[in-house]
Amino acid sequence: MIEFVLDGRSRVATYMQMVLQVKQALRVGLLRPGDQLPRVRAVAQSLAINPNTVLKAYRELEMEGLAEGRPGVGTFLVGTLAGPSLANQAELREDLVSWLRKAEAAGLAREDVAALIDTTLRATFDGQARQDNP
């Protein structure tokens, strides 16, 4: 079971913050298929938010095929985002750390690194997407 945390300063809609938190938990393996999400009433009460907002977040997860509502029982996770990539993450992370050290040695500041990663991400993945869907 996870506990939802809301960022009061974020401009991201409350229900979307909850969706993103569940996805993040699925990605890092904190939540797995079969796990139950907290009950709507319990979330509404502990965060003092509208129960409809919680319902909306759960419906969004259902629409994305990640969760399933079982009437009278609750909402359960059925999909996962961790997949086979989770196993490879440790090694990739090591590579990334050594690359970041190299960038640092080359004189790049934190913002320079972030900008470089951002533009390269877009160039690589968006270019690939164009090739995949011509």
Add this chain to the structure above:
Amino acid sequence: MMDKTALETSGLGKRYGRTWALRDCSLHVPAGRIAALVGPNGAGKTTLLQLAVGLLRPDAGSVRVFGEDPRDNIATLAEIGFVAQDTPLYPDFTAAELITMGGKLNRRWDAPLAHDRLAQLGIPPAKPVGKLSGGQRAQVALALALAKRPRLLLLDEPIASLDPLARREFMQALMGAVGESDTTVLLSSHLLADLERACDYLIVLQTAEVQLAGAVDDLLAEHRTLVGPRTEPGDAIPGGATIVRASHTDRQSTLLVRAADPIDDPMWTEHDVTLEDLVLAYLSAAGARTARTPSEVTA
């Protein structure tokens, strides 16, 4: 269920002497919503709530609760829970006595529900409520209103006089209670911040008139802030948007507009608005208008 109307007013007005406390108020609150009634002190919020619960007689227009006139209507009043401002309770009575009294005065009364709620919150049932803290008194009033298992729950400034912790606890109790029933809620406040995450429907009231009413998601989608070249009143606005509030420098204009579609004019940059931006814009626009037109009846 969502498309049924819990509360509907049409041209509703209430006058005290020559001054309208509420004027030409037409709105509806769909069933299943948690609606915030926001406006400064003296805007007419209490008047609207007291009309809705049949405590006041309208001087104009009508009010309907689940399609019925609530005044002297026992069946409809049984569907309404009302927590008045400052949660007035008989101070010498204990919470347990108030729950018993509620049972004698109401046809539908869930006494175990009220007892459970108070037990969960650790509120002593045998202590006179006048000796409880403000936050505990508010919780007792809420528990009593919920024991009626109302289909429409009206709360007048329920948290205005509470400290921040008691406010949060009150909102937690309210949201939890709504989560297990399909009660429609209308609660008033002069501060939006306390209600922002709780409400999904918004009514802005100022100087006795409704300035804005609608579902929060719709309102946020329809409004945006545009920043662009200096625009004089009367100039064309991109996309045929309606200006709610404008501010200008010598070469730039910042406009909060209501527009159905996104603005694609490259001269203008768009920003999303928050609920707070929206309420403040409508309140200040209404404030500017009434500076020119007094609200007294001139006839």
